[in-house]
Amino acid sequence: MNPSLNSTTAPARQVAVITGASRGLGLALAQALAADGWKLVVTARNPVELAAAADTLRELTTVVALPGTVVDDDHRAHLAHAAAELGGATLLVNNASTLAGYDLDGGPMPILAEFPLPGLLETFEVNVLSPIALTQLLLPQLREREGVVINLSSDAAVEHYLRWGGYGAAKAALDHASGTLAREEPQVRVWSVDPGEMRTRLYQEAAPGEDLSGMLLPESVVPAFRALLRDRPESGRYRAAELLTTVAAAVVGA
Numbered sequence: 001m002n003p004s005l006n007s008t009t010a011p012a013r014q015v016a017v018i019t020g021a022s023r024g025l026g027l028a029l030a031q032a033l034a035a036d037g038w039k040l041v042v043t044a045r046n047p048v049e050l051a052a053a054a055d056t057l058r059e060l061t062t063v064v065a066l067p068g069t070v071v072d073d074d075h076r077a078h079l080a081h082a083a084a085e086l087g088g089a090t091l092l093v094n095n096a097s098t099l100a101g102y103d104l105d106g107g108p109m110p111i112l113a114e115f116p117l118p119g120l121l122e123t124f125e126v127n128v129l130s131p132i133a134l135t136q137l138l139l140p141q142l143r144e145r146e147g148v149v150i151n152l153s154s155d156a157a158v159e160h161y162l163r164w165g166g167y168g169a170a171k172a173a174l175d176h177a178s179g180t181l182a183r184e185e186p187q188v189r190v191w192s193v194d195p196g197e198m199r200t201r202l203y204q205e206a207a208p209g210e211d212l213s214g215m216l217l218p219e220s221v222v223p224a225f226r227a228l229l230r231d232r233p234e235s236g237r238y239r240a241a242e243l244l245t246t247v248a249a250a251v252v253g254a
Contacts, residue, residue, distance in 0.1 A: 026093070062086065
């Protein structure tokens with residue numbers, strides 16, 4: 001076991017690769033890891049948003065920011081190379097996601113019977129194939145360091161919500177791939193994490209006009225991920241809500 005992963009704070013040599021890191025949960029996780037001393041390789045599709053995020057993160061740690069899409073083969077290779085240049089990845093967070101297929105004019109997401117097949121293909125390419133492909137590239141680094149893969153899941157992967165069929169099916173496939181990878185790569189921890197409903201732009205796009213003020217901010221979910229990195233439990237699927245309850249109980253009992 002890599003002992004450096006048993007504490008929240010990481011030595012300078014620890015490197016994390018985070019996709020979808022320009023906003024939302026990806027940025028919140030990047031900020032927390034940067035504060036704990038991790039070096040970061042971050043990516044997102046919007047170069048302006050990523051540059052702004054990277055400027056803030058560089059106040060805390062070493063950051064390599066590479067704008068692009070995880071669907072692109074060359075871009076994934078650049079991410080893996082950047083991690084190797086920083087010393088080798090110990091953590092991969094596959095956070096980038098898409099709701100391809102929803103109406104860009106603000107309408108609801110389509111039901112499966114009407115889901116445009118190009119959008120469905122993009123949903124699976126971004127949410128399933130790209131995380132698997134990036135993991136393949138980084139596995140040699142992760143194996144060497146007994147590292148961690150975190151794949152962001154969703155309750156839509158296990159529940160059958162109207163109009164969430166495309167996204168939910170993709171997340172269910174990613175959950176299955178995570179479990180299989182965990183069995184095949186016993187020296188690497190593989191956690192599929194359902195962060196719960198959060199107040200993010202992605203969710204607002206899925207539910208235009210819906211009031212999200214009662215939902216958790218991404219920053220409030222970060223302690224669940226810190227608990228995973230601190231305790232390093234067995235590979236598996238975890239719900240942030242349950243992890244946060246455990247964290248709260250530990251604080252009360254301290």
